Amino acid sequence: MRRNIGIGLLAVTLVFTSCLDTFKSRKGSSSRTLPAKTDAVPKCLEFEPDTVEFVGTVYMKVFPGKPEYEDTLKGDEKDPQWMLRMSGPICINGSGSGDINDPNMDPVGSIQDIQLVVPNDTLREMAEKSISKETRLKGTLFHGITIHHRTEALLWVVSIGK
Numbered sequence: 001m002r003r004n005i006g007i008g009l010l011a012v013t014l015v016f017t018s019c020l021d022t023f024k025s026r027k028g029s030s031s032r033t034l035p036a037k038t039d040a041v042p043k044c045l046e047f048e049p050d051t052v053e054f055v056g057t058v059y060m061k062v063f064p065g066k067p068e069y070e071d072t073l074k075g076d077e078k079d080p081q082w083m084l085r086m087s088g089p090i091c092i093n094g095s096g097s098g099d100i101n102d103p104n105m106d107p108v109g110s111i112q113d114i115q116l117v118v119p120n121d122t123l124r125e126m127a128e129k130s131i132s133k134e135t136r137l138k139g140t141l142f143h144g145i146t147i148h149h150r151t152e153a154l155l156w157v158v159s160i161g162k
Contacts, residue, residue: 086114
């Protein structure tokens with residue numbers, strides 16, 4: 001057990017160190033845009049309150065919902081969620097606060113799909129029109145903390161455009 005904890009801590013330390021190195025080399029911009037296509041190693045982004053901008057493809061994905069959140073074929077409700085397939089992978093720096101009550105304390109490694117929080121009818125209509133199309137979205141990132149958060153990080157959408 002003690003050895004497994006040590007290996008886990010080593011893995012977290014390596015991811016955190018990688019994101020921290022990227023953070024230290026970053027020049028103080030508070031807004032980032034992910035290029036349309038890239039093979040380069042991504043620079044880590046920041047959680048809220050920083051605003052980020054992504055280019056990618058909007059789609060809906062059905063997850064298992066109530067009561068067990070395990071399998072729609074075994075009776076769980078369908079729980080459709082807005083998603084974005086980004087044009088390249090991202091990583092997100094943790095806040096590094098050391099506060100166990102800080103939901104954004106931990107960094108997020110390389111991800112390419114992210115759940116979207118689309119907070120109003122106007123943005124939902126725009127998201128509907130953007131399904132399967134290359135789309136630009138702006139918003140803030142936050143860490144997934146509940147069973148309803150289907151990706152490690154989520155994007156709170158503030159604008160959707162071409």
